[in-house]
Amino acid sequence: MTAQSTQPAAQRLTGGATTAERRDDLVLAAVGISKQFGGLAALRNVDLQIPAGGIVSLIGPNGAGKTTFFNIVAGIFEPTRGTIRVDGTPLIGPPLRAWLEPIIWVGPALLIVLIGWLLNLATGTPTAPQGRPQTAAEAVSGGAVWFEIGILVGLGVLIISLLLAIIRPPWYRRAIGRLGIFKSAQPHHMVRAGIGRTFQNIRLFQNMTALENVQVGMHLKLESTPVDALISSRRQEREEEASRVRAGELMRMVGLPGREDELARNLPYGDQRRLELARALANDPKLLLLDEPTAGMNPNETAEMTALIGRLRRELGVGILLIEHDMHVVMGISDRITVLDHGEQIAEGTPEEIRRNPKVIEAYLGAPE
Amino acid sequence: MTIQDDAERRDLSSGDRMPGGLAPVRGFFEAHRSISVIVGMALVGLALPLVVMLPPFSTFQAGAAWMNNFTLAGVYILLALGLNIVVGLAGLLDLGYAAFFAIGSYTYAFGASPFSGLHIPFWPMLLIGALMAAIFGVLLGAPTLRLRGDYLAIVTLGFGEIVPIVFKNSDTYTRGTNGISSLYPPDLLGYRFSTIEILPFYIVMLLLVTLAMILIYRLQESRLGRSWMAIREDELAAASNGINTVTTKLLAFALGASTAGLAGVFSSAKLTFTGPDQFLFTVSFTVLAMVVLGGMGNIWGVALGAFILYMIQSVLLKGLNQFFDAVPVPILSDIDFVQYQFLLYGLALVSMMLLRPEGLFPSKRRRRELHTAAPGDDAAATPAQEAGGALQ
Ligand SMILES: Nc1ncnc2c1ncn2[C@@H]1O[C@H](COP(=O)(O)OP(=O)(O)OP(=O)(O)O)[C@@H](O)[C@H]1O
Numbered sequence: 001m002t003a004q005s006t007q008p009a010a011q012r013l014t015g016g017a018t019t020a021e022r023r024d025d026l027v028l029a030a031v032g033i034s035k036q037f038g039g040l041a042a043l044r045n046v047d048l049q050i051p052a053g054g055i056v057s058l059i060g061p062n063g064a065g066k067t068t069f070f071n072i073v074a075g076i077f078e079p080t081r082g083t084i085r086v087d088g089t090p091l092i093g094p095p096l097r098a099w100l101e102p103i104i105w106v107g108p109a110l111l112i113v114l115i116g117w118l119l120n121l122a123t124g125t126p127t128a129p130q131g132r133p134q135t136a137a138e139a140v141s142g143g144a145v146w147f148e149i150g151i152l153v154g155l156g157v158l159i160i161s162l163l164l165a166i167i168r169p170p171w172y173r174r175a176i177g178r179l180g181i182f183k184s185a186q187p188h189h190m191v192r193a194g195i196g197r198t199f200q201n202i203r204l205f206q207n208m209t210a211l212e213n214v215q216v217g218m219h220l221k222l223e224s225t226p227v228d229a230l231i232s233s234r235r236q237e238r239e240e241e242a243s244r245v246r247a248g249e250l251m252r253m254v255g256l257p258g259r260e261d262e263l264a265r266n267l268p269y270g271d272q273r274r275l276e277l278a279r280a281l282a283n284d285p286k287l288l289l290l291d292e293p294t295a296g297m298n299p300n301e302t303a304e305m306t307a308l309i310g311r312l313r314r315e316l317g318v319g320i321l322l323i324e325h326d327m328h329v330v331m332g333i334s335d336r337i338t339v340l341d342h343g344e345q346i347a348e349g350t351p352e353e354i355r356r357n358p359k360v361i362e363a364y365l366g367a368p369e
Numbered sequence: 370m371t372i373q374d375d376a377e378r379r380d381l382s383s384g385d386r387m388p389g390g391l392a393p394v395r396g397f398f399e400a401h402r403s404i405s406v407i408v409g410m411a412l413v414g415l416a417l418p419l420v421v422m423l424p425p426f427s428t429f430q431a432g433a434a435w436m437n438n439f440t441l442a443g444v445y446i447l448l449a450l451g452l453n454i455v456v457g458l459a460g461l462l463d464l465g466y467a468a469f470f471a472i473g474s475y476t477y478a479f480g481a482s483p484f485s486g487l488h489i490p491f492w493p494m495l496l497i498g499a500l501m502a503a504i505f506g507v508l509l510g511a512p513t514l515r516l517r518g519d520y521l522a523i524v525t526l527g528f529g530e531i532v533p534i535v536f537k538n539s540d541t542y543t544r545g546t547n548g549i550s551s552l553y554p555p556d557l558l559g560y561r562f563s564t565i566e567i568l569p570f571y572i573v574m575l576l577l578v579t580l581a582m583i584l585i586y587r588l589q590e591s592r593l594g595r596s597w598m599a600i601r602e603d604e605l606a607a608a609s610n611g612i613n614t615v616t617t618k619l620l621a622f623a624l625g626a627s628t629a630g631l632a633g634v635f636s637s638a639k640l641t642f643t644g645p646d647q648f649l650f651t652v653s654f655t656v657l658a659m660v661v662l663g664g665m666g667n668i669w670g671v672a673l674g675a676f677i678l679y680m681i682q683s684v685l686l687k688g689l690n691q692f693f694d695a696v697p698v699p700i701l702s703d704i705d706f707v708q709y710q711f712l713l714y715g716l717a718l719v720s721m722m723l724l725r726p727e728g729l730f731p732s733k734r735r736r737r738e739l740h741t742a743a744p745g746d747d748a749a750a751t752p753a754q755e756a757g758g759a760l761q
Pocket residue numbers: 037040042060061062063064065066067068069200756757758759760761
């Protein structure tokens with residue numbers, strides 16, 4: 001990290017590095033991730049790579065920073081240091097040329113005001129109002145108006161660019177990306193990039209039906225606009241119908257057939273976990289982040305969930321990053337395992353290597369599970 | 370957990386079933402929302418003028434006065450339908466909603482009055498007013514995007530105060546406290562609407578309300594409506610499912626505001642006047658009370674709530690005054706009931722929160738939300754849930 005941080009920031013993001021982070025078959029490449037919560041170092045210099053379709057587990061005692069890592073990958077927390085690439089594209093990392101962006105917002109507006117002012121000078125008419133105008137029409141028409149028009153249009157342009165800055169549509173992000181500006185992606189951008197997730201504490205939309213939950217998960221797959229909805233267009237109707245069918249399929253896939261119209265809150269605990277999985281799958285992710293998918297489940301349910309995760313990888317080819325406390329599950333299913341302890345990455349390797357690693361054994365004996 | 374839930378599940382499904390032969394009819398109307406709204410509004414629109422010709426109502430005030438009240442009630446129905454998008458669907462508490470009503474009204478005043486020298490016809494002005502209000506909905510919504518709950522309420526309250534004050538103090542452009550008067554009334558194919566003939570306004574209002582209801586139903590049942598609901602339920606989970614919460618919230622503000630803009634254009638065209646005192650906080654508050662009393666999230670419920678509350682406020686309370694003036698009961702005849710209307714709202718809202726928090730005519734969803742155990746209760750009991758920070 002010290003060697004890297006002496007390089008120019010742009011180089012750190014776009015090239016230079018020769019390590020495996022440049023490999024293109026990696027869905028996720030996280031390099032040097034650190035996260036500081038005030039005085040607490042929740043993560044220190046964590047590296048993690050997930051090949052397409054691979055299952056990687058993240059384990060460690062309570063409070064090790066596993067969920068924090070998830071939240072960083074999902075775009076919810078910004079890391080204090082480190083970068084994350086998805087399919088080779090940097091999406092999360094330190095901002096680059098951030099100072100340039102405000103100039104883009106303000107510049108055009110100032111330019112327009114300036115042009116208005118120059119036009120006023122050129123036409124040479126006085127700008128001072130004569131007397132107190134009686135009607136709005138008079139108030140507007142007195143004197144040369146170029147300057148006023150300039151201010152109005154400039155204001156409009158300023159407002160529009162500020163709105164673009166907070167909405168950040170994809171084309172805007174591409175455009176400023178071309179100017180070398182980089183800002184970390186937001187959660188919905190990470191979803192668009194193909195990352196789906198579940199939560200350690202189930203976060204379903206409790207008062208919506210199971211089917212609606214999955215339909216929300218399909219959000220980015222659907223294309224109908226609010227205008228389609230207003231005019232109730234054919235596209236809208238066809239798409240809604242298709243989304244219901246697809247959501248039903250996903251629910252069958254995770255083992256919830258026939259439960260479509262039940263409220264999420266009324267499902268038993270294990271089914272809620274399945275539903276969250278179906279919701280995360282609805283966007284056809286390349287990588288699924290599963291935060292303790294078997295927590296609170298009985299051995300039977302745990303076995304079913306483990307089988308389901310294996311099937312997802314086989315049938316959908318989706319990569320999985322798994323946080324799990326149950327060592328049977330982890331050892332049985334993972335290609336590779338990363339171990340965190342107090343934010344420190346203490347080991348990385350195949351299940352066999354991890355099982356024999358003395359540091360890991362020590363960490364777990366120090367904090368018995 | 371399971372026993373109680375099973376009971377509730379059965380309860381819900383049996384509630385959906387209708388006795389006997391009504392089921393197919395109900396099914397048809399649920400499948401064809403627009404038709405059911407049109408039929409419903411047509412029936413209501415026909416029934417109201419007829420009902421007020423019957424004794425208890427006809428003795429109370431003249432038919433034209435009733436029709437006038439109904440038409441103005443329509444303005445509040447539009448307002449309540451719009452606020453329902455923001456508060457009921459997207460879950461964003463907006464206490465400054467009257468600002469957009471004001472913007473719609475002043476847009477019409479600028480577009481069609483001798484004061485501005487312009488005379489844009491009423492019909493395109495409806496669109497322009499809605500559009501202007503939508504723009505301001507976005508502008509005033511944007512700074513509040515990161516706020517939630519109480520904070521959002523306070524900031525929107527501030528905006529709601531600022532907008533009428535700006536209109537009040539920009540003398541040159543708005544004639545300040547005097548307001549802008551003699552706005553041009555609408556005309557249609559040579560027929561000029563006038564304040565004396567109320568029926569045309571009534572019909573236009575019926576059409577506007579019908580249109581608004583159809584469109585809002587469509588939005589509610591679309592991908593956007595689902596996104597609003599998802600944000601209301603859990604903003605973080607919504608974002609983690611690909612919803613751009615910023616755009617989605619701004620759309621709620623914009624669409625809610627545009628409905629208020631529509632109401633503003635209509636109301637100023639009908640009154641032929643616009644002044645800053647029409648848009649005080651009491652308007653925002655009244656509309657919010659209508660949404661809450663009627664049943665947040667349920668379009669028909671909100672419309673009905675607005676209608677009832679408006680009729681109580683503008684007819685019943687005045688009627689009580691007249692009644693007790695004529696029948697001198699010692700204390701009651703001294704009370705000006707209209708002055709106590711907010712006291713009454715307060716009482717109504719408090720008793721509502723105690724007895725029927727979901728409103729008079731709640732949506733099915735809202736009823737379930739408020740009448741079952743909170744979802745966190747049993748989730749918190751499992752050990753796996755205890756770990757983690759604010760986000761987990
Ligand atoms: N939003 C936050 N603000 C401050 N501190 C936080 C925040 N989120 C997590 N932490 C702290 O960071 C540390 C790591 O927490 P994290 O939730 O990532 O642990 P974990 O490995 O997921 O643990 P568990 O196995 O219990 O879920 C903890 O000490 C936690 O208190």
